Structures are given as C-alpha cells and as structure tokens.
Amino acid sequence: MPYFRVAEAARLLGVSDDTVRRWVEQGHLAAEVDGAGRKVVDGAVLAAFARAQATEVPDPTGVGRSARNRFVGLVTEVKADAVMAQVELQCGPHRVVSLMSTEAVRELELVPGSLAVALVKATQVIVETPDRVVQSTRHPAAG
Amino acid sequence: MPYFRVAEAARLLGVSDDTVRRWVEQGHLAAEVDGAGRKVVDGAVLAAFARAQATEVPDPTGVGRSARNRFVGLVTEVKADAVMAQVELQCGPHRVVSLMSTEAVRELELVPGSLAVALVKATQVIVETPDRVVQSTRHPAAG
DNA sequence: ACATTAGTTCCGCAGCTGCGGCGCGGCTGC
DNA sequence: GCAGCCGCGCCGCAGCTGCGGAACTAATGT
Numbered sequence: 001m002p003y004f005r006v007a008e009a010a011r012l013l014g015v016s017d018d019t020v021r022r023w024v025e026q027g028h029l030a031a032e033v034d035g036a037g038r039k040v041v042d043g044a045v046l047a048a049f050a051r052a053q054a055t056e057v058p059d060p061t062g063v064g065r066s067a068r069n070r071f072v073g074l075v076t077e078v079k080a081d082a083v084m085a086q087v088e089l090q091c092g093p094h095r096v097v098s099l100m101s102t103e104a105v106r107e108l109e110l111v112p113g114s115l116a117v118a119l120v121k122a123t124q125v126i127v128e129t130p131d132r133v134v135q136s137t138r139h140p141a142a143g
Numbered sequence: 144m145p146y147f148r149v150a151e152a153a154r155l156l157g158v159s160d161d162t163v164r165r166w167v168e169q170g171h172l173a174a175e176v177d178g179a180g181r182k183v184v185d186g187a188v189l190a191a192f193a194r195a196q197a198t199e200v201p202d203p204t205g206v207g208r209s210a211r212n213r214f215v216g217l218v219t220e221v222k223a224d225a226v227m228a229q230v231e232l233q234c235g236p237h238r239v240v241s242l243m244s245t246e247a248v249r250e251l252e253l254v255p256g257s258l259a260v261a262l263v264k265a266t267q268v269i270v271e272t273p274d275r276v277v278q279s280t281r282h283p284a285a286g
Numbered sequence: 287a288c289a290t291t292a293g294t295t296c297c298g299c300a301g302c303t304g305c306g307g308c309g310c311g312g313c314t315g316c
Numbered sequence: 317g318c319a320g321c322c323g324c325g326c327c328g329c330a331g332c333t334g335c336g337g338a339a340c341t342a343a344t345g346t
Contacts, residue, residue: 043256
C-alpha cells in the first residue's frame with residue numbers, strides 16, 4: 001500500500017509542494033495524515049489524479065488522442081552512421097532514443113526539428129525504492 | 144525544414160499559445176515571420192527549447208527522469224491474467240502500457256499507486272503529416 | 287466576386303503558481 | 317538524554333499563465 005509525502009507527490013506531478021498542498025486544501029486531491037501529522041497521499045489516489053490531469057500532446061493528425069505507448073515529440077538529434085542511425089526525440093518531459101537504419105532516417109526525412117511519433121514496442125518495468133531495485137524479466141510490451 | 148506556428152508550438156510545449164507568444168516577445172524563444180506576418184518557429188529551435196525546458200524537471204526519487212528511454216511514473220492499472228498481466232503507468236503526460244508475466248507483477252508487488260520505472264527497449268518511429276503517414280522499418284531501440 | 291469559417295494577434299484581467307522566509311517537529315548520531 | 321540537521325507546514329508576495337473578447341486576415345465554398 002504505497003503512500004507518498006507531499007514533496008514526493010509534487011515532484012511526480014511536476015509541480016511544487018506548495019501547489020500539492022493547496023490542491024489538498026481545496027479538495028482536489030485526497031490526502032491523509034500519518035502519525036506525525038504530516039500529509040500523505042495514497043498511491044492509487046495520486047495515480048488517478050495524475051492520469052486525470054494529464055494533458056497529452058494532441059496528435060497532429062487529430063487521431064489517436066491519449067493513445068498509449070505513443071509519444072509525439074520533436075527530433076532533437078540525429079546521429080547517422082553508414083548503416084545505422086540514432087534518433088533522439090523530446091516528447092514532453094521525456095527523451096526517447098531510437099535506433100534505426102540510416103536509410104529509414106533518409107526516407108522519413110528525419111532532421112532536428114521534425115515532428116515525429118515514437119511508438120513503444122517493448123518495455124521493461126522495474127520498481128525502484130530507496131533500498132533496492134527490482135526488475136521484471138524481459139517481456140515484449142503490449143501493442 | 145520544418146516550421147511550426149505558434150499554436151502548434153504551444154501544444155507541443157504543453158502551454159497556451161499566448162505563453163509562446165510572450166516567450167517570443169521576451170526573447171526566450173526565437174521566432175520568424177512568414178509572408179503573411181504570422182509568427183513561425185523553426186523546428187530545430189523549438190526542439191532545442193523543449194529539451195532545455197525539460198531538463199529543468201528534477202527527478203522524483205533520485206532516479207533520472209531526464210535519462211533517455213526511462214519513464215518514471217505511477218502504476219494506474221494492473222490487469223492480471225493467469226499467466227500474463229498488463230500494467231499501465233502514468234509517466235508525466237504519457238501513458239505507458241507494459242505486458243509482462245503475472246508472476247513478475249507479483250514479484251514486483253505492482254499495484255495501482257506503485258512507483259515504477261518503464262524502460263523502453265524498442266521503439267518504432269513514424270512521421271505523421273496531415274497528408275501521409277510514413278513509418279520506419281522495425282528496429283530495436285538504442286539502450 | 288462574395289459570404290463564411292477558421293486561425294492569428296493583441297489586450298486586459300483574474301487566478302494560480304513558485305519562491306523565500308520562518309517556526310516547529312521528527313529523525314539521526316553521540 | 318541531548319544537540320544538530322533535515323523536512324514539513326504556513327504565510328505573503330511577485331510573476332506568470334490561461335482565458336475571454338475583439339479586430340483582422342487567410343482559406344474555402346457558393
């Protein structure tokens with residue numbers, strides 16, 4: 001049963017701790033009080049809140065809004081080798097690096113500044129705590 | 144040579160068009176003017192600006208949020224079957240769905256509200272324009 | 287050519303946010 | 317038990333942001 005303190009929740013939501021505190025005061029976000037009188041937010045509540053307030057980057061074509069495993073962003077860097085190329089995208093606050101053939105880069109006309117979409121085909125989920133790092137066995141992501 | 148209008152740039156940056164206009168006025172973001180007197184932002188400039196602005200986001204628990212192909216977020220949903228499970232994470236403004244074994248879900252103690260990290264192992268980059276959709280051949284992502 | 291629609295720009299305003307400061311309480315090490 | 321350090325809560329303020337409105341322009345269909 002994961003709980004987060006105000007400062008942790010603030011960083012996860014991308015705002016300051018004061019803002020989280022105000023949201024709790026105004027009833028927008030449910031919080032509880034631990035034994036020491038400090039505000040704590042239930043992980044599930046925080047997750048639901050984050051999902052509700054998430055404003056995904058609208059798809060340029062208008063289709064596939066809020067699609068999962070779909071990252072719309074701008075190409076920030078293209079390193080092209082003879083056969084393979086490494087393309088880096090800035091998708092909101094996240095950076096995605098994709099390896100593809102140089103031929104594909106040329107076909108897609110990928111240059112810094114291009115609007116592109118990164119489709120995540122496979123992921124590996126790990127859980128990090130201050131103590132230990134647990135990771136799952138590798139599996140393909142849901143498509 | 145991609146160019147974006149103010150409204151497009153605003154959506155990509157996650158702010159309103161007025162804010163982008165103000166950033167241009169204050170010299171924080173370079174913009175040009177097209178033949179009709181409308182502000183346009185060069186794609187490369189916009190990409191660099193987006194990347195610079197994203198680095199301001201600190202990481203939640205010491206894990207690098209600015210690291211590439213690394214998405215720190217909260218578990219919003221867990222659908223567990225007999226053998227396989229589908230885990231959905233809210234990582235900032237993006238939703239990531241990962242397919243893994245139910246055994247891994249149990250080992251990682253993944254429940255809605257858990258803090259987890261999704262490592263992107265493979266991506267497919269496509270370029271979307273209002274006219275056509277071009278996609279690269281499938282290749283593994285850079286690790 | 288004309289009317290219509292959608293998009294852009296500028297303006298003012300209310301609201302929210304982030305920041306700095308301050309005091310208090312919990313946690314740690316001795 | 318005690319001192320020190322760090323985090324949390326509260327408060328006020330300056331700054332920024334988003335929104336609505338109004339005027340103008342470009343593109344579109346008749």
